Amino acid sequence: MNLRMTGYIIGLLLAFEGAFMAVPTLTAAIYREPQLFLFALTALLCLLAGFLITRFKPQNKTLFARDGFFIVALSWIVLSVVGALPFWISGCIPRFVDALFESVSGFTTTGASILHTLEGMPKCMLMWRSFTHWVGGMGVLVFIMALLPVAGGQNMYLMKAESPGPSVSKLVPRVKKTAMLLYVIYFVMTVAELVLLLIGGMPLFDAINIAVATAGTGGFSCNPAGMPYSPFCINVITVFMFLFGVNFSCYYLMLHRRFKESFTAELKVYLGIIAFAIITITLNVRHLPMFRGTGEALMHSSFTIGSLLSSTGFATVDFNQWPEYSRTLLVMLMFVGACAGSTGGGIKVSRIIILFKNMHNELRIMTHPRQVKTLKMDGHPVDQEIIRSVNVYLACFFLIYAVNMLVLSFDQLDLTTNFTATVATLNNIGPGLNMVGPTSNFDVYSTASKCMLIFNMLAGRLELFPIVLLFSPATWKK
């Protein structure tokens, strides 16, 4: 384990987090809120600590796969703990576990909250909550790599560990340029959404919050009244939730006019799932008294599907009251999640495709034992190693799931609540059903359960392995 290099990267991370805190500091200054001093001080302390730590440049910059996982897992824990400090110190969230839950939920782009109401919450705190989504969405180490040379060639290990998807590849030969391109696409799309929301008449503060929260597929809301926006704004958010759930390399290929290549199998399946879900759920819910006609039902069901499939977690209506078919399908969408290489969470469409194709192959081989079958995606054979890692991912996923259900069961809540709370945090979605539905919050859980859910969110955002390996004894053996 290259500990000096780990320290160096954590130092960089602290400095960047300090810089990110300029956003809520500025918000506090504009709205003349008393938390201005607190944010400014935390930001300065982060910058100072980062500056001091990075003075010690490591001689040996070599990283191995193990270091990659370790550094990423540790970075995200440090990031979340430091990010929780403003909530806690300001007294806005009096208990540290709650503050940490909120911070982790923000950075991991989950959007699950323990707050009962946003009434009385300072604007700078709301802005910090939303902004953590934007930072966490594309990944903070990716952001650092876009600006600084971190570890030479081996920082691909960091990128692989932080970016979602079964196989992470570069857009261009350089890690730095790749990271930069990803962030440019990300930034431009965020600004596009912001502009459209402003055109739709949304107040500036809300528009910024919603835009950054959608971009990271987070889902913290910023308005105590929920989402009291015009249908135009709602539809804009819906479209952007779907867009941020698409693999960013598709956009890169489209920008280079390689349209045929950009239409990957994953994108097609993603669009297919969206179409199927929108049609059947709209038909299922259009007679409900909460909607005035099929048009409104279509708008709200699209929004909800976009929100849950892309793992954003906004809610315009209480989908907890929808018929059982819709509720069930929504939970299934929560499992699927967005595309690999997007800012969304979940198992990812590409993993589902690989799993099904592999299952199909294996079933064929059972009946024709000598048959040779290869698994292809977009015309390329999928490496056996990737299939293996997808299988292990699924096994890990369900193991964590089982532990979760057992831990949560001590809180005496119903099975649906626990089941959906687990998927909502493990897949970084936000709301679940029943007691953790869109109109409720996660404060129903005990401290122990909240810790479990915090673990879920971190594990889910980093695609299980880094966090699981951090707790595995084999990682620590010399």
Place this chain on the structure above:
Amino acid sequence: MNIIIVGCGKVGRVLAEQLNEADNNITVVDINGARVAEVTDHYDVMGVIGNGATHAVLQEAGIGKADLLIAVTGSDERNLLCCLIAKKAGVKCQTIARVRSPQYNAEAPYLKEELGLAMVINPELAAAEEIARVLRFPSAIKIDTFVKGKIELLKFKLPEDSPLCGMTVREIGASLHCDLLVCTIERGDEAYIASGDFRFEAKDIISIIAEPKTAYVFFRKIHYKAKPVKDVLIAGGGDITHYLCELLDKSGIAVTVIEKDAERSVMLADSLKTVNVISADAIDQDVLMQEHIEKVEAFVSLTNLDEENILLSLFAKSVSDGKIVTKINRIDFDSVIEHLDLDTVVYPKNLTSDHIVRYVRAMTKTIGTGLETLYQVIKGKVEAAEFIVTDESALTAAPLMQLRLKDGVLVAAVFREGRVLIPRGSDQLQIGDSVVVVTNHLGLRDMHDLLQ
């Protein structure tokens, strides 16, 4: 510059490492996914899995925007095909192919012309040339040449009883009256650019730059053997041996080759009339003794197995005090091999990458000077480069002592109007000069990089 490297073998990997400078974007292509992953995990390059000789794969690797394609797969034919397709598919793509077989090598100029190749690199031939050079001058461990052989950079080791031990760099010039320049000194794992006060110790490895005839005189004065070897015993009859025999034959050196494979022995004996070919396993000590390994002036081990080559050379070292040359294919353990004290060691893979790196650096157009030749004097630490001064610039404006050169830069030799000049501080560079520079600032493209 956008560079595509087809083939992720040892050479491909070294190229990915050495060409990975600030503004080169590298994509590597190999049909074997694991080998691609090995390169992309270590260096900041992109990997594409697939057959590099197909249009679709090259498209995926971005041939449309590539400036250079280097084909270094295991097969000559595939390398040539790669370059051919790249030439057709790429808008402005230059191509370099590795071609090793002697049959194609004879047609290299034709291939270069007809297929529009920028460069045909033959590592076996390059290795043979390097071996031939040290056999002509056996006291040197390694000889690099500049300005078409007019200037030589020679590396040699100081034995315990050398008259140079205890002398400083400055005293050499004064006491021996030779117009040469000491460039670098290696002591253990340390490498130094020579300064006037540096004092030599036994076992130092020293490199000097001089005209060939000055070097000859110098070695005579310090009691080194400066004459070419008279006879050579070669173990292994591969392509390098083939090229080497042709070269040695021209210099009139008697050659004996020991080759295990009977068919190959016949082929060698057929094509190399003056060479003694013994069909036997060189690893057999009796065979070696029969060929008088203890008496020949030089022993060269060129079998396909590194381990065998090392053992053979160690054996030769124990029974004779002639010149010993060892060929090593794997470059990963070069630091260990250095400690074995094997006299001259030749790495064909490094030679290949050195040639290509030089070509790539020279491709980036610079104003004022043009890069002609480039060698790694000490791997990863010191480079020697030859530039031609083409235009007026800051470099030609003042005498050398007034130029603000960086530390660790040595203007080692100047070739002007057919004469070699070891420059002093009062000399001034002129247009048309070929200048040899030795420096520990790696990645030189232009002489102006040397200025502060």
